[in-house]
Amino acid sequence: xxxxxxxxxxxxxxxxxxxxxxxxxxxxxxxxxxxxxxxxxxxxxxxxxxxxxxxxxxxxxxxxxxxxxxxxxxxxxxxxxxxxxxxxxxxxxxxxxxxxxxxxxxxxxxxxxxxxxxxxxxxxxxxxxxxxxxxxxxxxxxxxxxxxxxxxxxxxxxxxxxxxxxxxxx
Numbered sequence: 001x002x003x004x005x006x007x008x009x010x011x012x013x014x015x016x017x018x019x020x021x022x023x024x025x026x027x028x029x030x031x032x033x034x035x036x037x038x039x040x041x042x043x044x045x046x047x048x049x050x051x052x053x054x055x056x057x058x059x060x061x062x063x064x065x066x067x068x069x070x071x072x073x074x075x076x077x078x079x080x081x082x083x084x085x086x087x088x089x090x091x092x093x094x095x096x097x098x099x100x101x102x103x104x105x106x107x108x109x110x111x112x113x114x115x116x117x118x119x120x121x122x123x124x125x126x127x128x129x130x131x132x133x134x135x136x137x138x139x140x141x142x143x144x145x146x147x148x149x150x151x152x153x154x155x156x157x158x159x160x161x162x163x164x165x166x167x168x169x170x
Contacts, residue, residue: 020114021046022162023088024155025053027130028121032058035076036066037152038119043070045159045167051087051116052078053130081129092116094134097158098126099147103139111138111162119155 024042029035035052042050055078064071079087088094095111096103096118111117118134120126131137140149140157149157 020089021048022159023047023092023116024050024159025084025094025116025118025130026050026055026120026151027053027118027126028124029055029151030058031122032060032062033066034122034151036063036068038155039063039067039074039076040070041152041156041159042074043067045163047074047159049075049077049087051084052076053081053084054127081127081133084130084133088116089114093136094118095158096120096126096131096134096137097140097154098131098137099139100126100131100137103137106138106140106158106161108138110165111158113166115162117155117158117162119151119158122151 022045024038024047026035026038029038029052035050035055035058038050042048063076067074077087084094092114093112094116097106098118098120118126118130120130126134138158140154142149
């Protein structure tokens with residue numbers, strides 16, 4: 001779909017943005033393009049903040065290039081795990097999107113309205129240290145032979161499930 005076509009279908013104001021949008025927490029990402037994709041995704045659903053935990057050095061220019069104009073709308077914070085609770089809105093529930101043994105299906109029950117969705121590194125997923133901070137863990141059911149998903153794809157599935165449940169006028 002071309003940008004102009006989508007603007008006619010989904011004009012600003014046609015969907016009521018959430019009062020308390022989700023926060024995206026990315027644990028241990030190594031690829032600037034994935035960080036940029038998360039920022040762009042965040043802007044798609046009205047998120048105002050992406051928190052980057054324990055990530056290596058990345059060229060900001062690569063992040064910005066992938067994020068496109070979303071860079072101007074979404075705050076990117078680099079933080080350590082210990083400061084994470086202080087970077088979230090009051091009452092925010094941390095929900096890991098991960099294939100951990102304790103995980104339940106993303107669709108088993110509604111995601112909380114005040115949520116920070118946690119996604120993990122491209123290789124190792126959400127670290128045990130961050131997983132221990134999470135209130136719950138959800139997995140994305142997959143029916144095909146490949147049960148691995150790019151971090152931005154997994155975040156998109158979870159975020160748009162949150163939008164489906166909590167956004168008004170969709």
